[in-house]
Amino acid sequence: MNKSGPIIIIEDDQDDQEFLADVFEGLQYPNEIIFFSDGEQALEYLTQTTIEPFIIFSDINMPKLNGIELRAKVHENEDLRMKSIPYLFFSTVAEQQHVIDAYSKSVQGFFVKPADFNKMREMIKNIVEYWQNCVSPNYIK
Secondary structure, eight states, X not given: OOTTSOEEEEOOOHHHHHHHHHXXXXXXXXXXXXXXXXXXXXXXXXXXXXXXXXXXXXXXSOSSSOHHHXXXXXXXXXXXXXXXXXXEEEESSOOHHHHHHHHHTTOSEEEEOOSSHHHHHHHHHHHHHHHHHOOOXXXXX
């Protein structure tokens, strides 16, 4: 896990992208924030870049390649799996089958997106700080 790497947000809803951009701007993390509107774009970036992202926040319901399908492809890719990138689902609702599917793909968290700015800010802050304090196999010095 590259703690100084970009934070990847895969979200097809433009309003949610802007909301999350405002939250991250307010938190002032030094990490670059990179948005993708669908899973195919994100997978292409993840498999072709040499940059190691810090965290992936993914919606579930997206066009082309949904979040569960994307997670499966990331988890099945040996190079991506070895990067130990935390993969978290951020969804408007937590349908039981989606939660089960997510955890069956070894996701590191499933969160329901709060509509309130301050609640979202607090949730993002807690998540990022947790992962900033976490040790991963490929970054032990």
